[in-house]
Amino acid sequence: MGKGTPSMGKRSSGKSHIPCRRCGRSAYNIVKGTCASCGYGKTTRIRSYSWAKQH
Numbered sequence: 001m002g003k004g005t006p007s008m009g010k011r012s013s014g015k016s017h018i019p020c021r022r023c024g025r026s027a028y029n030i031v032k033g034t035c036a037s038c039g040y041g042k043t044t045r046i047r048s049y050s051w052a053k054q055h
């Protein structure tokens with residue numbers, strides 16, 4: 001198995017992100033205890049960037 005998209009499906013060794021209780025997205029990192037989407041666990045303010053589309 002080489003690099004590339006086809007190998008992505010093989011990475012099933014546990015889940016790293018679970019649904020976030022604040023933003024609802026499956027971006028809450030269990031190991032780090034932070035949400036990659038809204039920054040839950042890392043900051044009390046909502047993580048937001050101007051380059052990120054919000055809706």
Ligand SMILES: [Zn+2]
Pocket residue numbers: 020021022023024025027028035036037038039040
């Ligand atoms: Zn979140």
